[in-house]
Amino acid sequence: MAEYIESLERLSEQFGRLEGVGKKSAMRMAFSVLELSDEEAASFAQSILDAKQKIHLCPVCQNLTDRELCNVCADPGRDGSIICVVNDPRALLAMERVREFRGVYHVLHGLISPMNGVTPDQLKIKELLERIQRGGVEEVIVATDPNVEGEATAMYLSRLLRPLGVKVTRLAYGVPVGADLEYADEITLFRALEGRRNF
Amino acid sequence: MAEYIESLERLSEQFGRLEGVGKKSAMRMAFSVLELSDEEAASFAQSILDAKQKIHLCPVCQNLTDRELCNVCADPGRDGSIICVVNDPRALLAMERVREFRGVYHVLHGLISPMNGVTPDQLKIKELLERIQRGGVEEVIVATDPNVEGEATAMYLSRLLRPLGVKVTRLAYGVPVGADLEYADEITLFRALEGRRNF
Numbered sequence: 001m002a003e004y005i006e007s008l009e010r011l012s013e014q015f016g017r018l019e020g021v022g023k024k025s026a027m028r029m030a031f032s033v034l035e036l037s038d039e040e041a042a043s044f045a046q047s048i049l050d051a052k053q054k055i056h057l058c059p060v061c062q063n064l065t066d067r068e069l070c071n072v073c074a075d076p077g078r079d080g081s082i083i084c085v086v087n088d089p090r091a092l093l094a095m096e097r098v099r100e101f102r103g104v105y106h107v108l109h110g111l112i113s114p115m116n117g118v119t120p121d122q123l124k125i126k127e128l129l130e131r132i133q134r135g136g137v138e139e140v141i142v143a144t145d146p147n148v149e150g151e152a153t154a155m156y157l158s159r160l161l162r163p164l165g166v167k168v169t170r171l172a173y174g175v176p177v178g179a180d181l182e183y184a185d186e187i188t189l190f191r192a193l194e195g196r197r198n199f
Numbered sequence: 200m201a202e203y204i205e206s207l208e209r210l211s212e213q214f215g216r217l218e219g220v221g222k223k224s225a226m227r228m229a230f231s232v233l234e235l236s237d238e239e240a241a242s243f244a245q246s247i248l249d250a251k252q253k254i255h256l257c258p259v260c261q262n263l264t265d266r267e268l269c270n271v272c273a274d275p276g277r278d279g280s281i282i283c284v285v286n287d288p289r290a291l292l293a294m295e296r297v298r299e300f301r302g303v304y305h306v307l308h309g310l311i312s313p314m315n316g317v318t319p320d321q322l323k324i325k326e327l328l329e330r331i332q333r334g335g336v337e338e339v340i341v342a343t344d345p346n347v348e349g350e351a352t353a354m355y356l357s358r359l360l361r362p363l364g365v366k367v368t369r370l371a372y373g374v375p376v377g378a379d380l381e382y383a384d385e386i387t388l389f390r391a392l393e394g395r396r397n398f
Contacts, residue, residue, distance in 0.1 A: 007265050011250040014243040018231040020224065031289060032217040033247055034254055034263065041251040044213045045244035048232055051210040052240040055233055064233065066206050090230060183223075 008034070060131070062107040062124040064089045072096075072104055079103045081138040085128065085157065087111050087145055091181040095143060098189045103141070106131065111149035112156055118149075120156060128157075132164050139167040141196055145181050146171070158199040169196040207233070259330070261306040261323040263288045271295075271303055278302045280337040284327065284356065286310050286344055294342060302340070305330065310348035311355055317348075319355060327356075331363050338366040345372060 008030050016026035033041060057063070058070035061083075065071070072078055082103030086092045092105050108123040131137065142157050144150035158168045172195030184192075207229050215225035232240060256262070257269035260282075264270070271277055281302030285291045291304050307322040330336065341356050343349035357367045372390035374383050383391070 004270065005254060005263055005265050007246070007250045007253045008263065011246045014246045017235070017239070017243075018228045019234075020227055020231075025219065028219055028289075029217045030250065032219075033250055035218075036216070036251070038251060040216070041247055044216075045247040047206070047210045047213045048240055048244040048247075051206045051229065051232055052235070052237060054206045055204060064204055064207065066204050071203065088230075090227075 057107075061105045062109060062127055063092055063105055064107075077102070081136055082141065083128070083131065083137055083139070084141045084143050086143050086181070087150065087153070091143065091145070094182050094184060094189060095193075098186050098193060100190055100193060103139075106140075108144070108153065111144055112153045113149045123153075125157070125160070129160070129164075132161065132166055137166050139169060141169050141171065141193075143171045143181070162199070168199050170199060172196055256306075260304045261308060261326055262291055262304055263306075276301070280335055281340065282327070282330065282336055282338070283340045283342050285342050286349065286352070290342065290344070302338075305339075307343070307352065310343055311352045312348045322352075324356070324359070328359070328363075331360065331365055336365050338368060340368050340370065342370045345370070 011033060012023075012027045012030035014026075015021050015029045016023055021029070033044070036044065054066040055064050056066075058065045058073055060069060060073040063070040063072065067074065079102050083106050084095060084101060084103055085106045085108060086095060087108050087110060089107055092107055095101055095105070106124070106128045108125065108128075110118055110123050112118055112120055112123065128140075132140070140157070140161055142154040144153045144157075154170050158170075161168050171192040181189075210232060211222075211226045211229035213225075214220050214228045215222060220228070232243070235243065253265040254263050255265075257264045257272055259268060259272040262269045262271065266273065278301050282305050283294060283300060283302055284305045284307060285294060286307050286309060288306055291306060294300055294304070305323070305327045307324065307327075309317055309322050311317055311319055311322065327339075331339070339356070339360055341353040343352045353369055357369075360367050371394055372387065373394055374380060374387060374391045380388075
């Protein structure tokens with residue numbers, strides 16, 4: 001095409017690398033950046049660097065945080081005896097939106113998926129075991145996504161954790177099967193939490 | 200929410216400012232940035248600054264470019280006597296994809312819209328007049344969007360330009376090629392019928 005503008009194409013490619021962004025959306029966003037003021041563009045660029053630099057994993061629950069401990073782990077009002085296990089930080093955010101769960105979390109950063117070559121040792125399962133072995137944990141609620149990988153991971157965790165003497169529960173099927181936890185509405189999530197069952 | 204991470208929220212807000220990006224998509228993109236390597240994130244940030252810094256308007260046709268003249272204006276093979284007027288650089292890209300038009304362009308950067316407070320003097324119309332007054336232009340094809348604002352702008356341009364002795368034409372209206380007639384709206388069908396051609 002005659003109208004190739006290198007720096008615009010490069011910016012568009014960068015947007016295209018992000019999850020869920022198609023080629024047309026990426027180009028639209030790149031054009032959109034050109035409409036920002038210089039200051040706005042500079043602050044956009046800086047916010048990317050800031051996010052990458054400041055955000056790391058909470059050493060306790062492996063959630064994302066820009067402080068020493070994440071806000072949940074740092075909150076003395078949360079009940080450390082109940083750990084809710086989620087696959088990623090977005091699922092954790094979804095759980096927090098329910099405003100009902102007063103326990104703490106553990107973020108696996110993935111789900112077991114032999115098809116995609118994801119094995120248990122690539123997830124933050126070792127860290128979960130260590131937390132439980134340090135004592136004080138009574139219940140682990142497995143809130144992995146209600147799909148095949150989520151189920152497999154839940155099963156794996158339940159077999160692994162039961163010998164340690166903790167109660168292992170799973171979110172009730174109130175969450176729509178096959179969907180991403182991230183998109184579940186608060187009421188569905190609340191019902192799922194309320195109706196959790198023993199393995 | 201307990202799980203507020205300031206730098207993540209700020210990054211998400213930045214994505215949310217871009218055209219066509221909703222709140223959920225913005226947050227997903229922000230999370231996606233965290234999955235980039237440090238180098239990738241740095242090059243993303245840099246590409247925003249680069250695009251803003253390097254891209255400016257072509258002094259002839261007002262299209263975006265990172266060179267002195269845009270690629271079309273700099274191409275001696277293009278016919279400067281036919282100017283195709285488009286509302287924005289994306290429309291220009293769409294026209295270029297046709298690979299049929301060998302004339303040059305003029306980008307208005309907007310459409311006349313009294314409802315949204317956009318008046319002719321806010322568009323690159325003065326620059327178009329100056330081009331035509333410099334001579335050598337025989338035809339102006341008005342290819343503004345086929346909607347109310349596009350029509351109003353086309354009408355305005357046609358009244359303005361005809362006294363200068365240039366031919367002013369408008370893109371043909373009709374049914375889109377490859378589409379089902381069943382789904383064409385009445386106005387489009389009426390225009391297609393009105394503009395029917397002999398075989």
